[in-house]
Amino acid sequence: MARASSYILVLMVVAMAVRAERNSNNTGRVYWSSAEDEAQAQTRTQPRDDDTEVADLDADGGFSSLEGMLQWAIGHSDPVQLKEKARDVERLSPADLNDRRLEIKQLMDELKTPSDAQLMQIAIDDLSNSSLSLEDRHRALEELLVLVEPIDNANDLDKLGGIAAVIGELNHGDADTRKLAAWVLGTASQNNPVVQKQVLEHGALPKLVKMVKSSFVEEATKALFAVSALIRNNVAGQELFYVEDGHLVLQDIMSEASIDIRLRRKAVFLLGDLAECQLENTDKDELPFFSNRVFLKSVVDLTSSADLDLQEKALVALKNLLQLRTTEALVFKNFCGLDGALERLRQRLQGLMVQEDHRDYAVDVESIRSEVQQIFNRKLEKVATRLVVFGVIC
Incomplete structure (x- = not known):
């Protein structure tokens, strides 16, 4: 009974304060403030009898706790009325308490978060x-x-x-x-x-x-x-x-080793995503920069980075790029030096596999590297086959 009475008292105090607040403004409601409202409110601070300031509705809206709600309500209520309400609540029966809950509920609903x-x-x-x-x-x-x-x-x-x-x-x-x-x-x-x-x-x-x-x-x-x-x-x-010219921005980021590593990772990840999207939309013409040999070399060169995460993202991008129709195997081999880059990376990963801290990650990256190697070899084989056929026809 005591706990229920205390709770009802809190609600009644809040209800009194809200009604008083409504009577003192033209809107007839408690509202959420913008930055401008908050700035103006700060210039209208009113002194209290006890030289303390009582916080208004939370600047972010609502109250952080029942205690915070009560503190706000007390600061907006008449002390004499508070004492009278406390005596009234003490005399309420359980049925009366429940009626008061229902009576106040509608008002409290108006204090909900927007x-x-x-x-x-x-x-x-x-x-x-x-x-x-x-x-x-x-x-x-x-x-x-x-x-x-x-x-x-x-x-x-x-x-x-x-x-x-x-x-x-x-x-x-x-x-x-x-x-x-x-x-x-x-x-x-x-x-x-x-x-x-x-x-x-x-x-x-x-x-x-x-x-x-x-x-x-x-x-x-x-x-x-x-x-x-x-x-x-x-x-x-x-x-x-x-x-x-977004592709040129990506190329510059991938090519410049002094650029923040986070940006380089994001750039090559975006490239891999673009290539994958192209593979899923075969009815669309492939974007021209996918077959640009300088652009492709900037991706291949990332496989020699000291950052394993960057290496992995570069390999994923290469896996997708190698499967595009417009990318040429001989460009990857002769201009970009992909075969040599993949071999150097294989040797480096083998060395990392003996280190406990890097073993699992190195194994994962080697799996991707091996897949890229296989796709590259198949692309080269297709070129060789076409050359043989062309030679026979000629």
Whole structure:
């Protein structure tokens, strides 16, 4: 009985405070605040009798605990009324307590967390505020980053004006803001053809491709993540990627050993993914850069990297590239030196297999290397067969 009475008292105190709050504003409701609302609220701090400040509704919405709710309610209630309510609650019977629960339930429902769409709209509106502080701009993008992970939320982003707003942040003077904006676009587009199409139609890809060349590594990696998410299994996106010379950006990243290893891994992984997509869409013309010998050599050269993860991703890309119609076995052999590269890698992996820390990983990479070797040999055999047939005919 005591615990139930205490709970009802908390609810009644909160109800009193909410009603008082409603009477003091024109909206007639408790609402979630934007960054601008929070900034204005901070300039309207009112002193209390005990020289302490009582927190308003949590800036992120809702309350972290029942205690937090009670603290807020007490700060918004009349002390005399609180004492009267406490005495009233003590005299309530179990039936009366239950009636009070039902009576207050409707009011408490109005304090529920707003929908994801409402939270997204608040963040989007904040981004549209040109006077927003950099900290609040980052906060809005970080909130969107979490909110767009579910596919249903991502599909609502454009309806709320979010895609245009986030793309606008790609032009911001602050590198961290650009990084976050690219991250949001990539997260929303990942495995989502609907959002891919929307972001491409808004014209984000050219800007993202340029951002991949940023000297700020975090910006470059998040931009490449967004590019990958946009064009994965998306033929139209891949064609635009080629038009924007995205393949040359990948080639530069793969060829330059001084570039951050994370970016190089992402670049060769994207290439392998593009080649795989091409293999699955045999009715489409293969993108021209797949058969460019300088481009192919930049991939083969990665097999000599000291980074095993990068080696593995390069091998996966080569496995897919070797199976394309337009790639030539003799280019891989004579210009790229693939046979020698594969042999050197085999010897290195054998040495790693005797080291306990690297054995399992080396075995896995050797399995892929062996598969690449077999595909390469078959491609060479087909060339030899054609030459024999051609020689007999001639």
